[in-house]
Amino acid sequence: MSRHAARYLDRALPWLVPVVVLIAWQAVVELGWVSSRTMPAPTAVGAAAWELARSGQLFDSLAVSTRRAALGFLFGGSAGLALGLIVGLSYWGERLLDSTIQMVRNIPHLAMIPLVILWFGIDETAKVFLVAIGTAFPIYLNTFHGIRNIDRNLMEMARSYGLSGTALFREVILPGAMPSILVGVRYSLGLMWLTLIVAETIAASDGIGYLAMNARQFLQTDVVVVTILLYALLGKLADEAARFLERRWLSWHPAYRKSEVMA
Amino acid sequence: MTRVTFPYRGTRRQSNVVAPETSSTGVRLGLRGLDKRFGATHVLDAIDLAITPGQFVAIVGRSGCGKSTLLRLVAGLETATDGEIRVDDQPAARHAADTRLMFQDARLLPWKRVVDNVGIGLRGRWQDRAREVLHDVGLADKADAWPAQLSGGQQQRVALARALIHRPRLLLLDEPLGALDALTRLEMQSLIEALWQHHGFTVLLVTHDVPEAVQLADRVVVLEQGGVGLDLAVDLPRPREAATPAVSAVEGRVLDRVLGRSDVPTSTTASATRSRTASAR
Ligand SMILES: Nc1ncnc2c1ncn2[C@@H]1O[C@H](COP(=O)(O)OP(=O)(O)OP(=O)(O)O)[C@@H](O)[C@H]1O
Ligand SMILES: [Mg+2]
Numbered sequence: 001m002s003r004h005a006a007r008y009l010d011r012a013l014p015w016l017v018p019v020v021v022l023i024a025w026q027a028v029v030e031l032g033w034v035s036s037r038t039m040p041a042p043t044a045v046g047a048a049a050w051e052l053a054r055s056g057q058l059f060d061s062l063a064v065s066t067r068r069a070a071l072g073f074l075f076g077g078s079a080g081l082a083l084g085l086i087v088g089l090s091y092w093g094e095r096l097l098d099s100t101i102q103m104v105r106n107i108p109h110l111a112m113i114p115l116v117i118l119w120f121g122i123d124e125t126a127k128v129f130l131v132a133i134g135t136a137f138p139i140y141l142n143t144f145h146g147i148r149n150i151d152r153n154l155m156e157m158a159r160s161y162g163l164s165g166t167a168l169f170r171e172v173i174l175p176g177a178m179p180s181i182l183v184g185v186r187y188s189l190g191l192m193w194l195t196l197i198v199a200e201t202i203a204a205s206d207g208i209g210y211l212a213m214n215a216r217q218f219l220q221t222d223v224v225v226v227t228i229l230l231y232a233l234l235g236k237l238a239d240e241a242a243r244f245l246e247r248r249w250l251s252w253h254p255a256y257r258k259s260e261v262m263a
Numbered sequence: 264m265t266r267v268t269f270p271y272r273g274t275r276r277q278s279n280v281v282a283p284e285t286s287s288t289g290v291r292l293g294l295r296g297l298d299k300r301f302g303a304t305h306v307l308d309a310i311d312l313a314i315t316p317g318q319f320v321a322i323v324g325r326s327g328c329g330k331s332t333l334l335r336l337v338a339g340l341e342t343a344t345d346g347e348i349r350v351d352d353q354p355a356a357r358h359a360a361d362t363r364l365m366f367q368d369a370r371l372l373p374w375k376r377v378v379d380n381v382g383i384g385l386r387g388r389w390q391d392r393a394r395e396v397l398h399d400v401g402l403a404d405k406a407d408a409w410p411a412q413l414s415g416g417q418q419q420r421v422a423l424a425r426a427l428i429h430r431p432r433l434l435l436l437d438e439p440l441g442a443l444d445a446l447t448r449l450e451m452q453s454l455i456e457a458l459w460q461h462h463g464f465t466v467l468l469v470t471h472d473v474p475e476a477v478q479l480a481d482r483v484v485v486l487e488q489g490g491v492g493l494d495l496a497v498d499l500p501r502p503r504e505a506a507t508p509a510v511s512a513v514e515g516r517v518l519d520r521v522l523g524r525s526d527v528p529t530s531t532t533a534s535a536t537r538s539r540t541a542s543a544r
Contacts, residue, residue, distance in 0.1 A: 102284065154370055156340060156370075157370040158372070158383065158384075160338060160340060160363075160364060161383050161425075163383070163384055171383065176374070178374075185383070250374075251374075252375070252409050252411070253373070253374075254409075254411045
């Protein structure tokens with residue numbers, strides 16, 4: 001076998017199992033071993049997705065859900081970052097806030113769904129609020145942790161070179177905490193979708209979760225599977241976004257750097 | 264053993280060297296009754312030292328005898344329990360900007376490229392100057408690399424460039440060569456000596472390596488039990504070759520004192536037959 005062919009085989013290998021699974025799935029449904037009501041065939045799922053896209057429902061739901069996720073992440077992420085910075089940077093901030101935040105953090109945010117519905121009904125605010133709570137804590141914890149773990153020696157060096165205040169923050173503290181902050185961002189993005197799925201499934205009048213629950217009522221299993229795949233896709237996109245930020249902001253870090261040729 | 268020729272400075276034009284400012288010769292450093300305790304540990308006990316402008320002083324002593332503490336006090340990173348530090352007959356704090364400490368570890372910011380590490384704490388247009396000092400330490404081609412892409416010795420040279428760009432009048436070196444292999448060490452020693460001869464700053468070099476101290480310093484100070492155990496002027500011509508009888512004799516005296524093998528009087532002069540004017544500066 002030539003080296004060329006070997007390279008293609010190497011590329012193709014990770015796709016082998018998914019393709020085999022898809023073919024087997026299709027075959028199992030076609031042969032009638034599993035009812036298409038229980039598990040529609042890949043072709044049926046594809047057809048349902050096409051139908052949803054053609055009617056515009058797919059993109060409407062996507063837009064609504066993405067907006068909720070983004071807004072919730074924006075509010076929750078900023079709050080987590082701000083609190084993490086305050087508590088990480090100031091002695092009084094830590095004394096005053098950290099133990100409170102740690103207590104609140106121990107409440108599973110999904111346990112608040114009944115309360116949130118009582119407060120906000122089932123409109124936008126409820127979902128955005130839940131996502132915000134879910135995403136705030138990972139970013140808070142990792143920001144705080146990142147700041148506290150900055151190399152004391154580097155701080156001492158920077159101070160002895162005259163850095164203080166905002167310059168010290170911009171040039172040493174923030175970049176030093178960035179790897180940890182981005183770990184928090186990545187974790188938060190995962191929780192963002194998870195929270196939204198649960199919130200939309202329980203109480204919503206539009207969005208992907210609503211699409212899924214509606215389809216369930218009409219026993220449209222194929223649409224349900226489409227929505228599950230949609231969530232998977234969105235999760236993957238969020239993860240890619242986090243990786244993009246890591247490559248961009250942590251290019252100095254050997255672990256995140258793509259091989260770079262130096263002059 | 265022949266002296267390793269110094270590869271970095273041969274071809275450069277004088278105008279390219281970061282020029283010393285008119286008054287940028289070394290400072291006069293005075294320690295008076297300097298005392299430092301950490302809780303119950305009495306690290307430095309009433310140290311008195313008078314160091315003349317431009318002098319190259321090596322500080323040696325056993326591990327834990329307070330060498331780093333002494334340097335950190337002079338750099339203003341610790342506060343003395345008692346006594347005072349005077350730079351050019353003024354409180355040392357006034358000359359903080361003239362003083363640069365080079366730590367034992369390079370302490371480069373990993374998220375800044377080499378040239379930006381050199382420029383840390385500077386304002387205005389420092390980029391060209393940063394590249395010049397990098398050229399001076401032989402790293403012109405690494406200016407845009409990340410610190411993680413450099414070897415240990417290269418990182419130390421970046422740290423040296425970072426200190427030099429401030430045109431320090433007092434350079435404090437805390438075992439800057441401790442982690443380097445023997446050959447890189449020799450190169451760095453020559454580099455430091457050459458830069459010192461060119462710029463004329465006052466140097467306090469902490470080292471574990473007695474031959475290194477004797478090779479580089481005008482004066483070797485042995486710290487022991489919180490005080491000055493030996494204060495020896497090394498009056499040998501430069502460049503000094505290692506293992507010549509005169510150099511070895513001085514090394515022997517310092518070593519004897521560090522190891523506690525003899526009672527040399529605490530303040531002496533080790534002179535070669537040639538006079539001090541023969542030394543390079
Ligand atoms: N921040 C500190 N708190 C308490 N004790 C300290 C502190 N810094 C140094 N010491 C003590 O002071 C003494 C001198 O320490 P120092 O670091 O100056 O030693 P050194 O001569 O530089 O040693 P080495 O050659 O191993 O670097 C040691 O006994 C050390 O334990
Ligand atoms: Mg030390």
